[in-house]
Amino acid sequence: MLNFNLDASRIAIIGPGRLGTSFAYKFGRDNKKVDIYYHDADVCRAINRDHLNPKHLTEDLARLVGGMEKVPRLSPHVVATNDLERIVEDHDVIMLSVTTNRLPELLSYLEPLLEKKAGDTCLISPIKGLTSDELTKELITPSQLINNHLHRLKHKYQVVCIGGPFFDVDIALGRPVCVTIAGKGRICRFVREELFQFNRRELNSYYNFDIVGVEACGSLKNIVANIKGVADSLNLGDSFPGTIFARSGVEIRSLSKLLGGDFQAFYSQAGVGDMYVTLSSYASKNYRYGKYFYELYNGNPIETNLKVLARIDGTPEGPNTIKNVHRFLEKKNMYSPLFQCAYQIFNEGGNKAKMKELLIQSCQLDRRVKEYIGPVSRFLYHIMPNLWYRRDKGILANLDR
Ligand SMILES: NC(=O)C1=CN([C@@H]2O[C@H](COP(=O)(O)OP(=O)(O)OC[C@H]3O[C@@H](n4cnc5c(N)ncnc54)[C@H](OP(=O)(O)O)[C@@H]3O)[C@@H](O)[C@H]2O)C=CC1
Ligand SMILES: O=C(CO)COP(=O)(O)O
Known part of the structure; x- marks a missing residue:
């Protein structure tokens, strides 16, 4: 005690x-x-x-x-x-x-x-x-x-x-x-x-x-800041950031629940509050990481990562968190298009046009159509979060929830 x-x-x-x-x-x-x-x-x-x-x-x-x-x-x-x-x-x-x-x-x-x-x-x-x-x-x-x-x-x-x-x-x-x-x-x-x-x-x-929910939201939004830095360099217009914001909210909410947090954590200062500022400010190392990554990108993500880190004072958490989240998503067969997109952009190589395509696909073509969680789904999420989440592959992948 x-x-x-x-x-x-x-x-x-x-x-x-x-x-x-x-x-x-x-x-x-x-x-x-x-x-x-x-x-x-x-x-x-x-x-x-x-x-x-x-x-x-x-x-x-x-x-x-x-x-x-x-x-x-x-x-x-x-x-x-x-x-x-x-x-x-x-x-x-x-x-x-x-x-x-x-x-x-x-x-x-x-x-x-x-x-x-x-x-x-x-x-x-x-x-x-x-x-x-x-x-x-x-x-x-x-x-x-x-x-x-x-x-x-x-x-x-x-x-x-x-x-x-x-x-x-x-x-x-x-x-x-x-x-x-x-x-x-x-x-x-x-x-x-x-x-x-x-x-x-x-x-x-x-x-x-909700310590776990607060920490999960604070950590996952760093990944979103990384991709928002890239998106802001891609001339995608002024509407697209709203979709990044809202759709990443869906993914943060689900993943945070699976880690042991509560859905409500996202509607707090540690969720939307922190995400809003980190996605829109040069004060954020993670946002700058995405910006510089795009600017310095040479097709090789490992080399680009090193160059970007050399330009930033302090260590942004997003890049490591992306890798850890990606391993977890694979292990759980969990559907999470934006985090998957973040992993691909910062780790898989390709050209700058591919980054644009990945971002558009992950935001505009999410397989989940409903924006809300119905009462039954909410209940099931509550009592068995480890079973009731959207799968990436297999028959359960077709259930919209
Ligand atoms: N900066 C910010 O505005 C915010 C940061 N955070 C979080 O706070 C954490 C720290 O961030 P930040 O300060 O920006 O990161 P930095 O990289 O600037 O600082 C980390 C510091 O810890 C030192 N360090 C590493 N290992 C040890 C050790 N074993 N003993 C003593 N010191 C050690 C590092 O030393 P060295 O210089 O040798 O690497 C470095 O000085 C991160 O998780 C970040 O997400 C949260 C909100 C805002
Ligand atoms: O958590 C943050 C702000 O609240 C993010 O800051 P950094 O992107 O600079 O690590």
Whole structure:
């Protein structure tokens, strides 16, 4: 049973990437004591000396505020260290601000330290990606990955996820942002009250019990942002984005349900709210990924991917999530034309005309004709989501639901 006398006056952030740095700005402004963990001592020294991140975010902030000299400095209460043991021992609240592919390795380092620690820990995850479970090969969200990895220590920690529309630059600069805090009620109330209600005009939050649904929506919309970046380069007109938006909603809703989330998650800040901004803004790494992928495309997706990643500060989650989702769709024989199209565009090669054709087909020629889910179908989805989903091949593929 987690003890709720957690100390929220100090917070640890693991991963000084774009988002971790932006939360260090925010919590520093709130006079919290912030300790950032990063394994490279030189980077830590630079952060402590200059009160700026030498690797991530700073250049984008400079562009936005009109020059490096105008970039705000991190509060003197923000300190970087490469001592992970001290980070775990000294903090009741730890934000894991790494990308999904780096999370298993990080959890392996954290596990013995959490076990040794005397007190309890609140782990906060803003991570928006899906991965494959090592044992079951099922598609899982970051909180599921954390819980699977740390199941022996489940009495010593709880996970809270942050979802919704929030871009690093907005958080860093104190622009109004409203997130979704998802997880168990008491720990979420603690996080909202102690960390997200200070200066509510700058950062505020709503609560959602459906942590898996919130994470699934936040992760899957990154894939849609990747394809929307491509679509916006294809001269498809001003109507087509509406169809991408609505049809991806259908796919996100179904897939999120299958992963253990609720249909309602999509109608939240973490669903439509986050998808709207990520699909329409250069602030999104995932949207830019799609744009640059089209621009730099040479027929070879592996080479193009490397060139695109070299041009983006930070790692967009969409490209890895597409691969993991694709494996899952194949395994489940699940019908999901837009995610299938995303996989083909970013992994299978071909020319730019093929990208256009794939996108038009996936949006305009969906085999599902009905836009609504009838009451019987809704009930069956509710009681047996693992059976009641649209198949890609076979007799069940013909059922419209
Ligand atoms: N940026 C944003 O606006 C938003 C991001 N998110 C989510 O937050 C997560 C992080 O995103 P973002 O910050 O943009 O990504 P970045 O790639 O900018 O940052 C990840 C950081 O984690 C570091 N890192 C990786 N492994 C470890 C480790 N074991 N220990 C310590 N640090 C480590 C990386 O180091 P290195 O530099 O060496 O690679 C990098 O600094 C993603 O899941 C993303 O989807 C969610 C909403 C908004
Ligand atoms: O989740 C996001 C915004 O809320 C997406 O941001 P990125 O595409 O920059 O990772």
